[in-house]
Amino acid sequence: MIMSSYSCDKKEIGGYFGLELGGENIYEFNKSSVLLNSARSCLRYVIRAFGIKEIWIPYYTCPVVWQSVQKEGCKIKFYHINKEFYPEIEFEDDAYILYTNYFGVCGENVIKLVKKYKNLIIDNAQAFYMPKFGIASFNSVRKFFGVSDGAILECDKFLDEKFEFDVSFERFSHLLKRIDVSASFGYGDFCKNDDSLCNEPIKYMSNLTKSILASVDVNKAKQKRIENFRILSSQLNKKNELKLELGEYDVPMVYPLLLKKDGIKQNLIKNKIYVATYWNPLPEDYQEGIFQRYLIPLPIDQRYNKADMEKIIEVLNGKD
Numbered sequence: 406m407i408m409s410s411y412s413c414d415k416k417e418i419g420g421y422f423g424l425e426l427g428g429e430n431i432y433e434f435n436k437s438s439v440l441l442n443s444a445r446s447c448l449r450y451v452i453r454a455f456g457i458k459e460i461w462i463p464y465y466t467c468p469v470v471w472q473s474v475q476k477e478g479c480k481i482k483f484y485h486i487n488k489e490f491y492p493e494i495e496f497e498d499d500a501y502i503l504y505t506n507y508f509g510v511c512g513e514n515v516i517k518l519v520k521k522y523k524n525l526i527i528d529n530a531q532a533f534y535m536p537k538f539g540i541a542s543f544n545s546v547r548k549f550f551g552v553s554d555g556a557i558l559e560c561d562k563f564l565d566e567k568f569e570f571d572v573s574f575e576r577f578s579h580l581l582k583r584i585d586v587s588a589s590f591g592y593g594d595f596c597k598n599d600d601s602l603c604n605e606p607i608k609y610m611s612n613l614t615k616s617i618l619a620s621v622d623v624n625k626a627k628q629k630r631i632e633n634f635r636i637l638s639s640q641l642n643k644k645n646e647l648k649l650e651l652g653e654y655d656v657p658m659v660y661p662l663l664l665k666k667d668g669i670k671q672n673l674i675k676n677k678i679y680v681a682t683y684w685n686p687l688p689e690d691y692q693e694g695i696f697q698r699y700l701i702p703l704p705i706d707q708r709y710n711k712a713d714m715e716k717i718i719e720v721l722n723g724k725d
Contacts, residue, residue: 447543
């Protein structure tokens with residue numbers, strides 16, 4: 406395993422060229438942010454920083470969330486969410502609660518919850534642009550931009566503990582293959598990359614990921630996401646079983662379409678419109694089991710335009 410130091414002691418001059426990224430740094434990191442290798446590392450950092458022994462997490466979440474909690478020896482209590490992605494229970498006043506900002510469209514829920522609970526932690530893995538609310542919040546860079554890893558943590562407490570810097574060049578093959586060949590050609594590498602992060606300890610964000618992110622016009626990407634989301638909303642909101650309105654802080658990761666009809670995902674994928682399934686199967690008598698089976702996260706990110714959104718609508722309407 407290759408380990409990285411914090412930075413090179415001396416600037417290297419001459420030799421072969423490296424990957425050229427942007428020019429001026431477009432994106433600037435907050436000085437108070439903790440830059441780590443993954444969202445799961447951010448959660449582990451928060452548990453250590455606050456000495457959390459027990460935490461509420463939603464049933465409807467990625468398994469790596471509760472695996473990360475368990476790695477810190479923290480007890481898990483699960484809660485359900487309703488169709489508005491809001492917790493179905495009332496928590497104790499001093500409880501530590503992890504709330505997921507689902508698909509980047511739950512900013513209003515975050516604001517309601519932070520007014521009620523003093524120990525709220527926000528999982529913004531699907532909401533890169535959401536500002537900090539609660540005692541801590543963290544995002545996932547790779548869910549919004551072309552990098553293989555990385556996350557940004559905003560936290561009210563900091564650890565004295567120091568970590569290694571991650572090294573991520575070996576995780577970039579799927580990104581390069583998508584450009585050079587196709588998304589499907591690189592999918593196997595994407596899965597390997599995802600698996601490789603599972604057993605990684607807490608590390609600082611790699612220099613490569615940080616450099617690429619610094620070169621991204623995140624504001625332009627933000628506007629494109631909102632624009633594409635609204636195109637789909639104008640055509641799909643009437644049939645969508647979810648009631649979606651973007652709030653002040655909402656910048657969506659996807660357009661979540663809930664239709665209780667089988668075969669829609671398969672038809673989209675057949676037409677090279679790739680949609681994910683979130684997350685591992687839950688019992689069908691859970692409200693969240695409906696999400697797992699029928700929710701279709703439609704791509705709306707900065708790579709796409711109005712014509713792409715119209716193509717998605719055509720396929721959904723059976724005009725492919």
